Amino acid sequence: MTTASHFLPKEAGISTLRAGAVPARSGLGLKPGHFRTILVTRPDLGFFEIHAENYMVDGGPFHHYLTQIRRDYALSIHGVGLSIGGEGPLDEEHLDRLASLISRYEPQSFSEHLAWSSHGDIFLNDLLPAPYNPATLQRVCDHIDRVHERLDRRMLLENPATYVEFAASTLAETDFISEVVKRTGCGLLLDVNNVYVSCNNHGRDPQAFIEALPLAAAAQIHLAGFADDVDAAGAPLLIDSHGAPIAQAVWDLYRYTLERTGPLPTLIERDNDIPAFPVLLAEAQQAEKRLQTCRVEVAA
Amino acid sequence: MSQQDFAAALLDPDLPAPAGLAAWNGSDPAQRFRVYRNNVIVSLIDALADTFEVTLELVGEEFFRAIARLYAYACPPQSRLMAFYGAGFPDFIESFPPAAGLPYLADVARLEYRRIVAYHAADVPGVGAEAVAAALADEATLPTLGMTLHPSLSVVVSTSAVVSLWAAHQGILDLSTVAPDAPETALILRHGLNVEVLQIPAAVGAFLCELQAGASLGRAAAEAMSIDTDFNLVSILGLLLQKSAITALNPTRSPT
Amino acid sequence: MNKTLTAASLAFALGTAMTVAATPVAAPMADKEKCFGVALKGKNDCKAGAGTTCAGTSKIDYQGNSWSLVPKGTCEKTASPTSPTGHGQMAEFKERKA
Numbered sequence: 001m002t003t004a005s006h007f008l009p010k011e012a013g014i015s016t017l018r019a020g021a022v023p024a025r026s027g028l029g030l031k032p033g034h035f036r037t038i039l040v041t042r043p044d045l046g047f048f049e050i051h052a053e054n055y056m057v058d059g060g061p062f063h064h065y066l067t068q069i070r071r072d073y074a075l076s077i078h079g080v081g082l083s084i085g086g087e088g089p090l091d092e093e094h095l096d097r098l099a100s101l102i103s104r105y106e107p108q109s110f111s112e113h114l115a116w117s118s119h120g121d122i123f124l125n126d127l128l129p130a131p132y133n134p135a136t137l138q139r140v141c142d143h144i145d146r147v148h149e150r151l152d153r154r155m156l157l158e159n160p161a162t163y164v165e166f167a168a169s170t171l172a173e174t175d176f177i178s179e180v181v182k183r184t185g186c187g188l189l190l191d192v193n194n195v196y197v198s199c200n201n202h203g204r205d206p207q208a209f210i211e212a213l214p215l216a217a218a219a220q221i222h223l224a225g226f227a228d229d230v231d232a233a234g235a236p237l238l239i240d241s242h243g244a245p246i247a248q249a250v251w252d253l254y255r256y257t258l259e260r261t262g263p264l265p266t267l268i269e270r271d272n273d274i275p276a277f278p279v280l281l282a283e284a285q286q287a288e289k290r291l292q293t294c295r296v297e298v299a300a
Numbered sequence: 301m302s303q304q305d306f307a308a309a310l311l312d313p314d315l316p317a318p319a320g321l322a323a324w325n326g327s328d329p330a331q332r333f334r335v336y337r338n339n340v341i342v343s344l345i346d347a348l349a350d351t352f353e354v355t356l357e358l359v360g361e362e363f364f365r366a367i368a369r370l371y372a373y374a375c376p377p378q379s380r381l382m383a384f385y386g387a388g389f390p391d392f393i394e395s396f397p398p399a400a401g402l403p404y405l406a407d408v409a410r411l412e413y414r415r416i417v418a419y420h421a422a423d424v425p426g427v428g429a430e431a432v433a434a435a436l437a438d439e440a441t442l443p444t445l446g447m448t449l450h451p452s453l454s455v456v457v458s459t460s461a462v463v464s465l466w467a468a469h470q471g472i473l474d475l476s477t478v479a480p481d482a483p484e485t486a487l488i489l490r491h492g493l494n495v496e497v498l499q500i501p502a503a504v505g506a507f508l509c510e511l512q513a514g515a516s517l518g519r520a521a522a523e524a525m526s527i528d529t530d531f532n533l534v535s536i537l538g539l540l541l542q543k544s545a546i547t548a549l550n551p552t553r554s555p556t
Numbered sequence: 557m558n559k560t561l562t563a564a565s566l567a568f569a570l571g572t573a574m575t576v577a578a579t580p581v582a583a584p585m586a587d588k589e590k591c592f593g594v595a596l597k598g599k600n601d602c603k604a605g606a607g608t609t610c611a612g613t614s615k616i617d618y619q620g621n622s623w624s625l626v627p628k629g630t631c632e633k634t635a636s637p638t639s640p641t642g643h644g645q646m647a648e649f650k651e652r653k654a
Contacts, residue, residue, distance in 0.1 A: 054598030
């Protein structure tokens with residue numbers, strides 16, 4: 001079994017060499033309802049992101065429009081179905097589909113989640129949590145090694161939004177992620193909303209959490225809106241709904257993060273109650289402003 | 301906790317939350333586990349609601365979501381590609397006693413599912429005039445000529461007015477003028493980027509199904525004429541050519 | 557075989573189909589319908605069903621006679637000569653107890 005370090009020099013990310021990096025600007029999730037608006041208005045955005053599985057179809061309008069949009073924009077492919085945290089082996093057919101999507105669109109970035117979504121032959125269509133212990137760590141690292149090997153590029157791993165913890169966990173989430181990054185050479189997709197949501201849900205300090213992440217490996221940021229719920233004790237339980245504007249507290253945490261990472265490509269995610277394109281564009285421009293401020297501060 | 305237990309509890313609300321869950325504030329983790337239960341089932345119901353839009357409109361949101369929930373628990377996705385989730389939903393509707401009073405419902409759902417399949421089907425160009433001319437030049441082999449139809453093309457044969465019911469929900473027809481139990485046959489295909497739905501005579505449906513099953517032009521046309529002596533071969537061939545829906549002419553097929 | 561199509565008749569049909577402006581079998585409906593291409597969503601998204609945590613908990617089934625929902629959509633506007641009410645099924649369905 002090849003280890004990651006044999007074929008993946010950490011200091012020279014393969015994806016960077018091959019296709020260039022996603023610019024450190026703001027981007028939006030690509031929604032079919034916005035295909036035509038984007039082609040007509042050519043919005044000034046750093047990149048678009050797609051969910052890989054939506055484009056694992058033979059043909060038709062999705063590929064037609066993505067092909068046109070890809071000509072003018074950098075692309076991030078974000079998988080939601082690989083089940084990297086799954087107990088079983090990775091689905092090799094799914095990896096094949098990813099490989100062919102990646103070779104077709106040559107995205108500047110590929111990312112997936114620290115979560116599982118399949119069990120046996122059932123796809124649960126949600127990003128599910130796993131205990132942070134040595135057994136999960138081994139499995140996640142093996143799976144990421146396999147992704148690196150099969151796709152021949154470095155992937156980014158996204159920190160999850162979670163609602164429960166496990167008695168079986170022996171590692172803090174930040175230590176777990178740091179170890180995965182160290183062992184596999186993968187990058188970090190730092191979802192700032194997920195940090196905020198999970199820290200709220202598990203009684204942690206979001207800023208300390210950010211500090212404890214392997215920030216040197218952070219290559220992209222996700223921002224999104226959450227929904228409010230409560231747990232059985234009446235404590236606020238935040239749901240990573242992707243269905244609302246970004247909360248002020250998350251914008252603040254984003255700024256805090258940028259002060260430590262420098263400017264990073266930043267995606268505004270919206271998958272529920274998708275508003276008109278200009279509304280999302282305005283949110284992306286808000287992120288863009290913070291990136292510019294950050295650039296000025298870094299330069300000063 | 302094994303993922304087996306976690307997954308089983310997600311898909312069966314009667315099961316307790318899996319063992320081994322914890323919450324920092326000592327609150328009952330079962331309440332938190334509900335978020336996952338909710339995410340899973342709501343996402344599956346929403347996926348069905350997106351695909352079966354007209355089916356939903358026909359029975360209303362509440363009824364639809366209730367039946368979709370039963371289906372999602374009984375038949376959770378077995379593919380990671382959610383675009384095609386719900387292939388078995390029309391059959392599920394058909395065998396669902398509370399929907400028995402709406403015999404057209406399952407066929408409307410079938411039509412809707414075929415539209416999704418057509419939407420995502422492979423891009424294959426239609427044959428050009430030269431290919432047709434070449435086939436015509438070899439007239440003697442025409443009866444055994446095979447035709448490959450576009451991968452987006454499918455036929456839904458129904459004992460109900462499946463096309464009219466669907467069209468009424470696109471604002472094309474007035475629903476109150478539709479007689480739901482008039483048999484109709486639907487042709488679904490994608491032409492360029494547009495998925496089209498056409499009402500075709502039953503014999504034309506049979507002709508297309510024969511061709512899809514690999515029958516020769518002569519055999520398929522004879523089959524159609526045995527159903528309806530008025531079967532208009534010129535008209536359907538014209539339509540197929542116009543919609544770039546014949547993707548290959550296969551002159552070497554042996555007679556079937 | 558009572559009906560055989562000759563090569564000549566097939567050639568005529570294919571030739572005519574090619575040259576004569578094709579008449580659709582029925583009026584195409586695609587032009588008038590809602591714009592399907594942009595209405596269709598990507599279904600593999602990171603959605604969470606916000607604010608409805610009961611949805612995954614309360615089990616609606618139709619075991620026994622707990623199924624009490626009736627269709628309340630546009631089927632009510634559908635004329636059905638076979639239904640005594642002139643509509644689709646509106647009667648409440650009650651499954652008999654086993």
